[in-house]
Amino acid sequence: MSHPHPELSSPPQLPEGGLRIVALGGLGEIGRNMTVFEYGGRLLIVDCGVLFPETEQPGIDLILPDFEYIRDRLDQVEAVVLTHGHEDHIGAVPYLLRERPDIPLVGSRLTLALLEAKLTEHRIRPVTLQVAEGGRQTFGPFALEFLAVNHSIPDALAVAIRTPAGLVLATGDFKMDQLPLDGRLTDLPGFARLGAEGIDLLMSDSTNSEVAGFVTSEREIGPVIDDVFRTAKERIIVACFASHIHRVQQVLDAAVANNRRVCFVGRSMVRNMGVARELGYINVPDGVMIEQRDLENIPADRLVLVCTGSQGEPMSALSRMAGRDHQIRITDRDTVMLASSLIPGNENAVNRVINGLTRWGARIVHKGNALVHVSGHASAGELLYVLNVTKPGNFMPIHGEWRHLRAHAKLAALTGVPDENIVIAEDGVVVDLIEGQARIVGAVPAGYVYVDGLSVGEVTETSLKDRRILGEEGFVSIVVGIDSTSGKLVAGPEIHARGAGIVNQDFDELIQRIESVLRDVAADGVNDPHQVNQLIRRTVGKWVSDNYRRRPMIIPVVVEV
Structure with missing residues (x-):
């Protein structure tokens, strides 16, 4: 090979x-x-x-x-x-x-x-x-x-x-x-x-x-979906890919068989199903579809919502429902069906959504406990x-x-x-x-x-590395003013930290260390802002590492006066 x-x-x-x-x-x-x-x-x-x-x-x-x-x-x-x-x-x-x-x-x-x-x-x-x-x-x-x-x-x-x-x-x-x-x-x-x-x-x-x-035939999923619909207490929420027209057709068929109305939720779902319906790739009987604005007029036990979010996408309709950040509020009488398989790498995101939905008492049906996707x-x-x-x-x-x-x-x-x-x-x-x-x-x-x-194309791997550091370790910024001629400290240090886990009362110790180091380099005649910047970065980095075993992003700001 x-x-x-x-x-x-x-x-x-x-x-x-x-x-x-x-x-x-x-x-x-x-x-x-x-x-x-x-x-x-x-x-x-x-x-x-x-x-x-x-x-x-x-x-x-x-x-x-x-x-x-x-x-x-x-x-x-x-x-x-x-x-x-x-x-x-x-x-x-x-x-x-x-x-x-x-x-x-x-x-x-x-x-x-x-x-x-x-x-x-x-x-x-x-x-x-x-x-x-x-x-x-x-x-x-x-x-x-x-x-x-x-x-x-x-x-x-x-x-x-x-x-x-x-x-x-x-x-x-x-x-x-x-x-x-x-x-x-x-x-x-x-x-x-x-x-x-x-x-x-x-x-x-x-x-x-x-x-x-x-692979198992798609036809074997139909009876499983129908059983979920028959045993649901009230509202049913189905999450699947916005392009999975066959699965949505099965959901529509089950809704008709169980006297339910269907509403598409999410821009991509509404767009794709509109295209599929217009071209005849999906059959929607008259009187089945309703608009989102009409949801309150339909009894909960007669509703089916079809939305995106089966992969745990943060801004999808289902993720927002799980996080109580959507106008549709999950209750303990809802049934949520994730009619898709997991894309590798999305396991944690999907589990987070399932846990969020379960927190509000919903019954969750997914590929792990029912044949709802092939x-x-x-x-x-x-x-x-x-x-x-x-x-x-x-x-x-x-x-x-x-x-x-x-x-x-x-x-x-x-x-x-x-x-x-x-x-x-x-x-x-x-x-x-x-x-x-x-x-x-x-x-x-x-x-x-x-x-x-x-x-x-403007975001580079270096940019992503910075974002990961900011997300995982936080940042520490240090602002100082130095005399442009002598290099002596004339203002600061002023320290700000976010997400770095540093206790505020420890700033006094760090300030003293920075002042001591800057006095020493000024005595040696160092007044170049770049050199001072790097010195502060190393000093703060070592102090944070020694005391907290963390590696936040360190942002020194040196102002010449």
Whole structure:
């Protein structure tokens, strides 16, 4: 197997007739999916998604792929192909279009509709091309064929990419539910046909590669949801992804069967369900939906609220309800159902919300105690099936953390793909497909680009380190005035501390130490503010460490008088 390593240098020029593949996100992580294909000096992008921040990235709203690799070559981009409408596959498109607004966006009907609603908020009018399974389109040297795949959102597609260098099949996110709610099966006959033609490189979803067997069918959730509705005392609150149209349809069906009215809560939920309803992807019987302003007019035992917040997002409707920071007040007669699986890294946030809701007496139903969600990603049995059907010459696992990629690579080896033809790459690693052989040839920058409010890319790792220190250790500021000629102390020290755990009465001892040190350096003729600044920083840092075993951010302010 070919493995990336930190010593990889910049890639050589792509040989004539070769196909270059560079993932700028989605490898070694769950999210931020974006892959660039290059042939003959032209580029094709598949997906352009975001990654959601974790606790060690305070203040960050979104994490984007790094566009630096293609920034000087945006005029060479033929199109952006979007496999489905989840945020981790389409969420970064508005930021890419800021750099070149006329890049054609290619996707299914629902995917483009969800994206266009998002782009409207960014005041961007995109160039779009709607495609469907069985369709074919050519962009420059890239001849594309689209195949249906089953996922946790309707209208998901796999894409076959044909160039003179060979045939690549990128599955996108998929599973093989044999009884999907919308009747739309993963196109295994199409996969087999491509396999018979000869797939030079298979790039397949790895998210569930460690899970044995096959994913449970979505249909098995329906009776569980119906049972929750029948046994609920009064109000029911369902939290799920704003894009999980199938799950919302099951909730609507259960509401109708139990004579309940439904209200969507949260901007993204209202927007996405409006799009799905308008396009006919969700069936809402007349008289079922109500507006949030009408909630007080409906008895609690006839209400269902569908909201966001299944991942414990701090500003989501459910998190605010748990924290008593929402107009909807949780009571001990409410039933709250979290109809989603946990995204890795969100465990603490979700548990915090569950505990908050439980504090107010609500009954909590979640994947840990009821079958209220199944994954949208193929398990190991399904992945083996696809590998055997497609018989790829080369294999590259995508969409997953390191453990998922390695587990998927082992599955490929079991099906007979030679070790030297299995490429495990990470973000930024460059893979060339030349004469039927895929090899790692170098690496390009592919770091995180942070979105913080209106700021894009301005927050650095150093900034995040400062934020973590401030959040974990607090800060101490020291203001002094020194004579510009002699360096003698003429004002202060004045000390302020927040979050550092320092007792105020201990400031007297610290002030005496600072005064003593400043007298000594003034006697030595030191009057440079920068040197005084560093001296105060070291003095205060040592004192805090010795007395409190803490390392707060220390901010000296030296004013020359």
